[in-house]
Amino acid sequence: MTSRERVLAALDHGTVDRVPVDFGGHRSSGIMAIGYARLRKALGLPEKPIRVYDVVQQLAVVDTDVLDRFGIDTVELGRGFSLGDADWKEWVLPDGTPCLVPAWADLRQDGGDWWLYNAEGRKAGVQKKGSLYFEQVYWPYSEGIPENLSALDQAIASVQWSTATPPNLGRVGIAELAAGARALRASTDRAIIFLFGGSFYELSQYLCGTENFMVLMGTEPEAVNRLLDALLESHLASLRTYLGAFGKQVDIVLFGDDFGMQTGLQMSPVMYRQYFKERERRLWGEAKKLAPVRTQLHCCGGVRAILGDFIDVGLDSINPVQTNCAGMEVAGLKRDFGTGITLWGGGCDTQSVLSRGTAAEVRRHVLERLPLLMAGSGYVFQQIHNIMANVAPENIIAMFDAVAEHSNRMVKS
DSSP states (O other): OOHHHHHHHHHTTOOOSSOOBOSSSSTTSSBBHHHHHHHHHHTTOOOOOOBEEETTTTEEOOOHHHHHHHTOOEEEGGGGSOOSGGGEEEEEOTTSOEEEEETTOEEEEETTEEEEEOTTSOEEEEEOTTOSSOEEOOOTTTTOOOSOOTTHHHHHHTSGGGSOOTTOTTTSOHHHHHHHHHHHHHHOOSEEEEEEEOOSHHHHHHHHOHHHHHHHHHHOHHHHHHHHHHHHHHHHHHHHHHHHHHGGGOSEEEEEOOOEETTEESSOHHHHHHHTHHHHHHHHHHHHHHSSOEEEEEOOSOOHHHHHHHHHTTOOEEEOOOTTSTTOOHHHHHHHHTTTSEEEOOSSOTTTHHHHSOHHHHHHHHHHHHHHHHTTSOEEBOOSSOBOTTSOHHHHHHHHHHHHHHHHHHHHO
């Protein structure tokens, strides 16, 4: 099978020839740039500039030689853009490693801190001295949800999470986007993921502030519904524009909304259904009407209580499958939801095993999990969320080599 066929078969709960694997196919399955520099060295690969495409999370572009080494089956749409030297500029990582960041990223140093400015020239995020990532410092609706939301798109563009990453949707014309998507598809048989976003809960938090929006959901439902309706219309318009231009060139549209935490949901299932479920049904359904794509939701935490709702509204897969959270045990998830949704992740516990274990412990951990996760198909391997800067490269190699070992056993059997 080609990589694309393998991933699509997993999403359709069909038979696969080996474990489908994602690494760097989206902004929650990648690796921090500091860790990536160490990984390349440990693999004995040629030195090359480390490109940080997600400045906020300090995520590196995973180069083709690494994808080939680990047998990776996915690639993000953004890898087809910003291919020239002029698209990047020099920067330095917190540990002193030189790197490249997108040329349009407005980064300014003040003392030991780095500030990320938005297009309005306002401070949107800060990387404090000693920190490994940027934190949001500006919330356009921190004083309340405006009655008039005609400037919503401008407000969205002003938060740090909207600082463009390749393909730089805010600055690249539709014709150029379509051409880049066609060129990427012609160059690879990996499954192409379009990281659309389209969040409701998270984006409302970015606009209002996390605690503010959570209070508003309980005290001002009319204002919350007004904002969520405006977000839905904005997302639908963007989705129609982008998938209308390159929908046939991508395989998966990735949405994002973190409803969970370590101990369960951040809200009651009733409140989730009150505010978010039907809006997701419309948005995710529209994607499938516009193009022959599968849908995926990035949703962290213990979300067992609403996995049935995701299935009900037609979601094809969920990542990162945070199996160390309450209710997210692998065997139970596969038993109760395995035929209805593809689990994309959960293959290695990044919180404890990958970051703190030995290479031997990582190998054993992955080999114990894969038979459970692969049962009945409907599974794509990914570690739980991004690989952090401090993870030993030997552990990363052991993780992916264990996946290959399991795949070899599948072939022999």
